[in-house]
Amino acid sequence: MEFVAFFSNKQDVSAIEVDVRMNREHRLVLHHETLEKGQDYVTLEDVFAYIARENSPIRINCDLKEAGLEEAVYELADKYALWPQVELSGTVACSYLAKWSNQILMNIENGMDDALHGEHIGRWGENVLLEALSKLSRSQAKVININHQLFTDAVQERGKQLALEFSLWTVNDLPAIGNYEKENIYNITTKKAWTYIQQKGVQTG
Known part of the structure; x- marks a missing residue:
């Protein structure tokens, strides 16, 4: 979360990229490699909640590392009224x-x-x-x-x-x-x- 907090208010940076996967509890989490059992990961909801709370205009590029995450990302972004700021890359159908x-x-x-x-x-x-x-x-x-x-x-x-x-x-x-x-x-x-x-x-x- 440190880099999210750091860049969210930097006017010269228009977007941040986060690698997104789904954990066993069906929560979207941030990690590049395959998830390890028992490890805690920052959730995408934590990121969205922070961006929404700070009223930051920064775009969030969600690099989907697994297939089938598009709708879940949309629903979470919509929950925080952030969908217009979200972009999808990676494994997107x-x-x-x-x-x-x-x-x-x-x-x-x-x-x-x-x-x-x-x-x-x-x-x-x-x-x-x-x-x-x-x-x-x-x-x-x-x-x-x-x-x-x-x-x-x-x-x-x-x-x-x-x-x-x-x-x-x-x-x-x-x-x-x-x-x-x-x-x-x-x-x-x-x-x-x-x-x-x-x-x-x-x-x-």
């Missing part, structure tokens, strides 16, 4: 694009054949990426979530042709963050947000 397209950062692999999902991303050829963009566009995707190393000129150009925006992860090189910011990339996920903001403040101060 394409069927939700029809009603929530503006709030889904659709992982590019969701536009690929299932056989490719287990492949290392470095083995996805550019043609596979371009085909996935076209498929997701037809499914009403608006924003594509993609590793920044796969964001080639060809991918960017196809995105423009299809009127798609991009969410890039995980960009920890400070000059690269600046370059993407100048290109008006929709979302830049980074572990260096505060370092970048401080450096930017020094340069412009």
Whole structure:
């Protein structure tokens, strides 16, 4: 919760990302890896309650680490009147694009054949990426979530042709963050947000 409290009132940070899973008690909790029995985890409700209490405008990108969590996240966000601030990424079914397209950062692999999902991303050829963009566009995707190393000129150009925006992860090189910011990339996920903001403040101060 520390990072949620820290960034919730930082005007230069527009969104935070949390990894979401469902525990044995059917509560949404924050954790990247598979949950361990007997361990306590911060709940998504704790995060939503804090954001609502602080009246923070920050967006919350819920990276779904398991299938079938979409409705549970929606119901919890709606409980705290935060749904307009919530975005979904990760394991999101394409069927939700029809009603929530503006709030889904659709992982590019969701536009690929299932056989490719287990492949290392470095083995996805550019043609596979371009085909996935076209498929997701037809499914009403608006924003594509993609590793920044796969964001080639060809991918960017196809995105423009299809009127798609991009969410890039995980960009920890400070000059690269600046370059993407100048290109008006929709979302830049980074572990260096505060370092970048401080450096930017020094340069412009």
